[in-house]
Amino acid sequence: DAGITQSPRYKITETGRQVTLMCHQTWSHSYMFWYRQDLGHGLRLIYYSAAADITDKGEVPDGYVVSRSKTENFPLTLESATRSQTSVYFCASSEPGEYQETQYFGPGTRLLVL
């Protein structure tokens, strides 16, 4: 039972390059989320998706693009990476319902933009 996986785990890129971070979950959860974690800020929501082909912006969406053609995958693309996008990125998923709602997180991707 793999749960939720992210790839790559570590990535170094240069300013201006396009980078795609992958997220895959095996639970068939409806909701998926992308967060970035920066010191002093906790986790901030970038984008989320309620189902395949339904996505919406979070708190810090600028410079990022997402897609969700399949329920299990939710890739995050940095169209033109900037140094300020150096961060740790976490993907999460959840299943809505009054007594569920818990988000389950992947192991994270550490991205360094030079």
Added chain:
Amino acid sequence: AQSVAQPEDQVNVAEGNPLTVKCTYSVSGNPYLFWYVQYPNRGLQFLLKYITGDNLVKGSYGFEAEFNKSQTSFHLKKPSALVSDSALYFCAVRVLASGSARQLTFGSGTQLTVLP
């Protein structure tokens, strides 16, 4: 808008002593409240949540949290700390409202260090 505050960046406690990690929240409506733990180079792991009902919630690894509506707080507690409890702890909130996006708002995190 919803927000979460964790007033302490760092909490140190001796092994065997009780620990408390503080969290206060601000929402318009009834809150869902969560605690997550993050070990070094790992993703966040769910500890416990308050949805409704009993104000004292018990979770994984002996942790518990008390929901206090009048003080808008949801402090994490454990009667006897272990060195292995040393980690980064996050409080999170979302509002229970039909049609609302299921977004969690996280606090900035509290680094707990349990000293042997």
